[in-house]
Amino acid sequence: xxxxxxxxxxxxxxxxxxxxxxxxxxxxxxxxxxxxxxxxxxxxxxxxxxxxxxxxxxxxxxxxxxxxxxxxxxxxxxxxxxxxxxxxxxxxxxxxxxxxxxxxxxx
Numbered sequence: 001x002x003x004x005x006x007x008x009x010x011x012x013x014x015x016x017x018x019x020x021x022x023x024x025x026x027x028x029x030x031x032x033x034x035x036x037x038x039x040x041x042x043x044x045x046x047x048x049x050x051x052x053x054x055x056x057x058x059x060x061x062x063x064x065x066x067x068x069x070x071x072x073x074x075x076x077x078x079x080x081x082x083x084x085x086x087x088x089x090x091x092x093x094x095x096x097x098x099x100x101x102x103x104x105x106x107x
Contacts, residue, residue, distance in 0.1 A: 005019060006100070040105075052086035058100075060097065086100070
């Protein structure tokens with residue numbers, strides 16, 4: 001297994017190209033935190049807070065959203081059709097090259 005490249009566009013429009021390992025069972029939220037990007041992940045990746053919400057900006061095929069993710073996004077602010085929770089996107093070879101934009105922070 002190799003590292004993959006993940007592009008994150010932060011809330012100021014800055015682009016960050018991150019490398020993520022596919023053999024550590026990490027998700028996008030954890031990868032962002034490892035690079036000190038401003039993602040809170042208050043619930044620890046349980047799809048219970050939406051503080052890791054991001055927008056899928058590439059044509060990367062992702063797995064179908066779980067009921068928990070859909071329920072959380074239903075209660076979140078700034079939700080768009082391409083909204084996903086970073087904690088629910090696992091790092092694996094299939095998402096190499098994904099581009100995500102961080103959603104505005106919720107108060």
